[in-house]
Amino acid sequence: MAAVKPRLVLATHNKGKLREFRELLRGQIPGLDVDTQVIDAAAAGAPDVAETGVTFAENSLLKARTVAAATGLVAVADDSGLAVDVLGGAPGIFSARWSGRHGDDDANTALLLAQLADIDDAHRAARFVCAAAVAVPGTVSGTAFGPAAGPASGTAAGADGVAAPAAFGLRAAEHVEHGELPGVLLRAPRGDGGFGYDPILVPDGLCVSCAELAPDDKNAISHRGQAFRKLLPYIIAALERN
Incomplete structure (x- = not known):
């Protein structure tokens, strides 16, 4: 029996993100086996991409652009993090390396909690933020794609200053979507689920941390879940195109 060929690559080496992405896609795209046809960058032989x-x-x-070009597959990527109000939106894009070493969740969380130790509970508002992108390899620079209805072009998101593809000399059609999950920061981690800063953020309206939520419940409200659900029509269009 011939091996099943991957169709979609998530541009990450983070296994937690891959698990979440597969569950968000499960049953959403007819004919796509998320367990065998959705892989991460490591399985695709693509290196980590510097977040510059x-x-x-x-x-x-x-x-997304880099991994699509490296693998020849439709690539999806996200960049996400924690934005704390009293820190002016930090750690922000530096969330994964806040303590100085990329991906050390415990050290990042410990440093952030120490920095906020004297902040009253009334001022510990924060939010998870996600931007999720899809890119199609080997297409004409600046070419738009997307579902039959909805936004006309899947190029850049001008709201936060991303230039149009032509400005980068790209060879991939692309689209980006956003999601946010507001909440309040705890003073100590709670829960064993999730990853990153999940154990210290309690979403607005709840009394449990993101790490205490069941995976399906977390995906239903999370910043990443919001962004990927908005991106889904473009992922489908990208797979049809490629």
């Missing part, structure tokens, strides 16, 4: 952008959207587009 200055916004979440720039970084997500950069990762």
